[in-house]
Amino acid sequence: MRSAHRVDQVRAAEAALMARLPGGTLMQRAAVGLAATCARLLTRRRGRVYGSRVVVLAGSGDNGGDALYAGAALARRGARVSAVLLAPARAHAAGLAALRAAGGRVVLEQEVGLADFSRADLVLDGIVGIGGKGGLRPEAQPYARAGRAGVVVAVDVPSGVDADTGEVAGAALRADVTVCFGTYKPGLLIDPGASYAGAVQLVGIGLELPAAEVVALQHADVAGLLPVPGAESDKYRRGVVGVAAGSARYPGAALLAVAGALRGGAGAVRYVGTAAEEVVRRFPEALVTEGGPAGAGRVQAWVVGPGGGEGAERALAEALAADVPVLVDADGLTELARLGPGALAGRTAPTLLTPHTGEAARLLAGAENGGSAGGGGGGARPPAADELAAARLGTARRLAAAYRATVLLKGSTTVVADPGGAVRVNPTGTSWLATAGSGDVLAGLAGSLLAAGRSPLDAASVAAYLHGLAARHAAATPGAPVTALEVAAALSTAWNDVRSAAAEPGA
Ligand SMILES: NC(=O)C1=CN([C@@H]2O[C@H](COP(=O)(O)OP(=O)(O)OC[C@H]3O[C@@H](n4cnc5c(N)ncnc54)[C@H](OP(=O)(O)O)[C@@H]3O)[C@@H](O)[C@H]2O)[C@@H](O)CC1
């Protein structure tokens, strides 16, 4: 599991540890780890550190200090190191002295700095770290636009990325590798920040941190959360997932949601809706009923909404009336936005919402208006979907708080937020999942995990993880496009992948 902590948590842990250690110890630990990664990267690129060209971009804080000390260590191994000072009067004095003593040179002119930057074998981005506010300042912006021949290593956080949220206000410096200290930061795991961070490496510096609110699951965590039938299991004990999906207009959504549900570990899938005939023809193992959730037999969790069309209103009302977990997706979310959070107020079983950012915008507007069906204000401007996408963590949390439900916000970096504050970010996503029907598969899969007894947080984060992995497996060649049905078909490979990696010694 990758655990990410907020800046205030890191600062508190740092202060507690620094009170017990000689001054400068933590920065030295950070710089040693940073220099080791840089040396490995240079050796991979050029065969050796000696003679390689290194540029240190140093800002005014300790982030610049880390970079200058690491630059000094590389200079001692024979690298030709230039330090570009973005705030010359406030550069980290001891770090600068160390660099000079090791033979590094200092560059103050931007033109020279940019020329060095563009031809360097390796650039250390120490402009700003967890003390940063806002995007890159004007003096640093040309580096974000400049061409580069070598590898860019961000120190702790790519400069310009908000460490707590992954938001980028204006420009940020794109890194190939980020070396972070003490813990991951949420902004390194959540887009757009994550897309600036490249490969993220953690250097331990001995911080004692509280339990993390934001985590990214890894194979071993997911393996531990997969429902595995015991010897005594029957289909009811394994869970029956009810799928209320599809309509005359969108029969395909029913098939895709059922395809996902069949591979999520529930013991049986019960389909209700107008596509019953197509469903049973394609999936003879599914139980089917025409009509709505109220008249269907026993289920342990409902999935309602994919391709629901005009039937979504009734399906949602009937599913929410059942005292079992309910996953609401697609047309079910549009209907829920119309009703507002009051529609969930009487529920005691959990609810899981799976919006993309467009649906999130409608849900938030519905929450602010008290539901347009409820005759509330109705006048608030719905938040724009792209603004919500740029602030994914905050959006998921706002929705979870407003609806008192677990929210899986889809998109580049799927974020799952529990109303209690816990957040999981998905590390397996791929942009090829932005394909028609892929959300229907995800809804079925997550609903199946709910029916099998997983909590909404676990069901949603495990489903997102397997779904992303399946999309990678489904591609004929790495990075090739995939269809939603291929993703559903590859779910068992993803499942096996997770289990076998977790079974390996040392996992
Ligand atoms: N915590 C730990 O355990 C350890 C932390 N360590 C390291 O310390 C780093 C944190 O150092 P820090 O606190 O000095 O802050 P830092 O990020 O260097 O920047 C603050 C300076 O930048 C400025 N500034 C602000 N915004 C800006 C912007 N957008 N663009 C440009 N400049 C901007 C602001 O000045 P201002 O101009 O606003 O007065 C201020 O002077 C951390 O990321 C890690 O690398 C390790 O050494 C070991 C242990």
Ligand SMILES: [K+]
């Ligand atoms: K940085």
